Amino acid sequence: MHIGLVGLGKMGGNMRTRMREGGVTVIGYDRNADVSDTESLEALVEQLPTPKVVWVMVPAGGPTHDTITALADLLGEGDLVVDGGNSRWTDDKIHADLLAAKGIGFVDCGVSGGVWGLQNGYALMCGGSTADVAKAQPAFDALRPEGESGFVHAGQQPGAGHFSKMVHNGIEYAVMQAYAEGWELLEATDVVDNVPEVFASWREGTVIRSWLLDLLVTAIEDDTHLDKIRGYADDSGEGRWTVEAAIDNAVPMNVIAASLFARFSSRQDDSPAMKAVAAMRNQFGGHALHTPPPPGGDANPD
Numbered sequence: 001m002h003i004g005l006v007g008l009g010k011m012g013g014n015m016r017t018r019m020r021e022g023g024v025t026v027i028g029y030d031r032n033a034d035v036s037d038t039e040s041l042e043a044l045v046e047q048l049p050t051p052k053v054v055w056v057m058v059p060a061g062g063p064t065h066d067t068i069t070a071l072a073d074l075l076g077e078g079d080l081v082v083d084g085g086n087s088r089w090t091d092d093k094i095h096a097d098l099l100a101a102k103g104i105g106f107v108d109c110g111v112s113g114g115v116w117g118l119q120n121g122y123a124l125m126c127g128g129s130t131a132d133v134a135k136a137q138p139a140f141d142a143l144r145p146e147g148e149s150g151f152v153h154a155g156q157q158p159g160a161g162h163f164s165k166m167v168h169n170g171i172e173y174a175v176m177q178a179y180a181e182g183w184e185l186l187e188a189t190d191v192v193d194n195v196p197e198v199f200a201s202w203r204e205g206t207v208i209r210s211w212l213l214d215l216l217v218t219a220i221e222d223d224t225h226l227d228k229i230r231g232y233a234d235d236s237g238e239g240r241w242t243v244e245a246a247i248d249n250a251v252p253m254n255v256i257a258a259s260l261f262a263r264f265s266s267r268q269d270d271s272p273a274m275k276a277v278a279a280m281r282n283q284f285g286g287h288a289l290h291t292p293p294p295p296g297g298d299a300n301p302d
């Protein structure tokens with residue numbers, strides 16, 4: 001199979017390598033000429049045999065929309081676009097309709113595995129018609145992990161793949177938060193002698209063994225108290241979309257929502273909400289207030 005791959009960053013670049021190792025002929029395009037196989041999107045499309053299949057692996061939102069819009073002009077009847085980015089699932093229907101107007105098929109594909117995917121394979125969650133998914137199946141087979149699982153055609157409607165990936169990421173937030181809170185409690189006490197050893201022991205036999213646990217063990221083996229890292233966590237949108245979908249469907253999502261909000265809290269040096277709590281507590285009960293610390297000093301009750 002021949003495929004065009006747009007976007008050769010840390011995900012796309014490794015995916016090109018894994019697809020090639022799996023016997024797929026890949027022509028990659030990236031704005032960074034150093035990693036690109038071809039000078040333009042137009043040149044990439046020209047070099048592909050018909051039916052042309054182009055995998056888009058660029059940041060979600062504007063960059064993905066712009067790339068798919070450009071491909072709608074360059075591709076034709078019977079060709080296929082695969083969106084493998086972390087796109088919002090509601091964008092997929094828009095892109096599927098845009099391409100369908102020209103007879104071009106569309107598959108949305110949530111991709112999990114991060115920088116380890118090159119070695120371990122990428123878990124893939126696809127949405128779209130059976131015929132469209134079949135057109136890209138050799139590429140999916142090259143990318144997916146060896147073994148029975150790691151690939152799903154989640155549904156016929158556009159967005160089924162990215163919706164699955166979105167929920168996967170919501171779960172990812174909550175699972176990471178649970179390990180993190182357990183780690184903080186063990187670190188805050190002197191009950192156990194060696195916290196990394198306790199975490200490492202959980203990797204086998206326990207009900208909470210997992211790859212995320214393995215990754216945390218690796219991190220604390222390298223930096224026992226995570227002193228080299230600031231307690232600040234970004235988010236790329238998937239957790240927010242999961243919580244929004246839960247609200248739309250009146251699904252109670254206590255743990256995933258809390259793990260999303262924990263990331264927002266991590267970005268505050270001082271909590272405006274807690275200032276208000278402290279102020280009210282002071283007003284009704286005369287309870288002591290803490291004032292902002294002088295530069296380099298500690299905050300103490302007045």
Ligand SMILES: O=C(O)[C@H](O)[C@@H](O)[C@H](O)[C@H](O)COP(=O)(O)O
Nearest residue numbers: 112113114169234235236237238
């Ligand atoms: O399954 C995966 O491989 C990850 O989920 C991957 O897709 C990415 O690392 C997250 O999207 C980061 O998401 P946040 O920036 O929202 O934590």
